[in-house]
Amino acid sequence: MNTKSRAALLSVCSNSLLIVAKLAVGLLTGAVSIISEAIHSAMDLVAALIAFFSVSRSDAPPDECHPYGHDKIENISGVIEALLILVASLWIMTEALDKLLHPEPISGAGWGVLVMGASALVNILVSRHLYRVAKEEESLALEADALHLKADVLTSLGVAAGMLLIWGGVALGWDLARLDPLIAIGVALFILKEAIELLLKALRGLLDHRMEEAELAELEQLLQANCPQGTAYHALRSRQSGRRRHIDFHLTVPPAMTVAASHHLCDELERLIAAMLPHAEVLIHVEPAGVHGG
Structure with missing residues (x-):
């Protein structure tokens, strides 16, 4: 038990x-x-x-x-x-x-x-x-x-x-x-x-209400501080289900960045978010800079 x-x-x-x-x-x-x-x-x-x-x-x-x-x-x-x-x-x-x-x-x-x-x-x-x-x-x-x-x-x-x-x-x-x-x-x-x-x-x-304002502000600060130069995030969404937070956003990266490097960056961001919100489920959509919703 x-x-x-x-x-x-x-x-x-x-x-x-x-x-x-x-x-x-x-x-x-x-x-x-x-x-x-x-x-x-x-x-x-x-x-x-x-x-x-x-x-x-x-x-x-x-x-x-x-x-x-x-x-x-x-x-x-x-x-x-x-x-x-x-x-x-x-x-x-x-x-x-x-x-x-x-x-x-x-x-x-x-x-x-x-x-x-x-x-x-x-x-x-x-x-x-x-x-x-x-x-x-x-x-x-x-x-x-x-x-x-x-x-x-x-x-x-x-x-x-x-x-x-x-x-x-x-x-x-x-x-x-x-x-x-x-x-x-x-x-x-x-x-x-x-x-x-x-x-x-x-x-x-x-009703899939978003995370609390304070948590969202902390999340945005984390992303702003840890997105390397040349990368950025947008279309951030969240919802709370019990103790679990479901988070997804788009991450723009330089067109020349390799798939392996993009994957490594996503893993690092997910690790940092998990340290702040232990029960978070994170989904990141990677796209080349200059393309939105691709």
């Missing part, structure tokens, strides 16, 4: 435990905000399972049917995860609005504070690990999973604060029952924003 798969499996295990804990306390207290957090974690679990599958498949080598590899599996998983989160947020809002119109007393809010605090701590640790691996491996699926958990940290802390206020209100004889569904609506809106951002990012890869 590779590094990405181990990280995804860790997320699966942690989310499974948190779902059980949140659901148990949510049913015990009757707090819709805690139950909404259990649903949020359930969506995180589905996302983690999808991420586990996608990172396992995305590294598969190219084959006859997929000559450019399987990297876009991670983008597809990102779209599915975003749609699941979107559905979950709408369901939470529906339930919370019903509770807001028909408030019910909350019991055992102290348990809610405890489980939400523990959930936030676990997800802080797991999300940091996922972000580190996602950055090292350039994995959109793991980055999406880490984003879910980061959102879960913030919403868990928000629910914990709400439970703490309700707990204190009960002790003082205050009726704060409507605070619970209001917090749940806040959680749902936060999750909705998260889903839209993830969906847009995942779709960029499926």
Whole structure:
């Protein structure tokens, strides 16, 4: 099992435990905000399972049917995860609005504070690990999973604060029952924003979006610095598929340059690009100076 798969499996295990804990306390207290957090974690679990599958498949080598590899599996998983989160947020809002119109007393809010605090701590640790691996491996699926958990940290802390206020209100004889569904609506809106951002990012890869501006600028600087006198490049194109960058451009060389010398120059440029972008696939079209698109 590779590094990405181990990280995804860790997320699966942690989310499974948190779902059980949140659901148990949510049913015990009757707090819709805690139950909404259990649903949020359930969506995180589905996302983690999808991420586990996608990172396992995305590294598969190219084959006859997929000559450019399987990297876009991670983008597809990102779209599915975003749609699941979107559905979950709408369901939470529906339930919370019903509770807001028909408030019910909350019991055992102290348990809610405890489980939400523990959930936030676990997800802080797991999300940091996922972000580190996602950055090292350039994995959109793991980055999406880490984003879910980061959102879960913030919403868990928000629910914990709400439970703490309700707990204190009960002790003082205050009726704060409507605070619970209001917090749940806040959680749902936060999750909705998260889903839209993830969906847009995942779709960029499926639509063959070019590399990031900063990477393109570095690439152009590299080419300008390493194209020998008498040579030049043009028609530079790029697209990103998972962690892989596909780059192609035309390289003009002096008409008298031999095929062997042109090939050696292309090899050197590809080596330099690979050193800067380890997962780049580079295609260079060589043409004699003065001829474009030949």
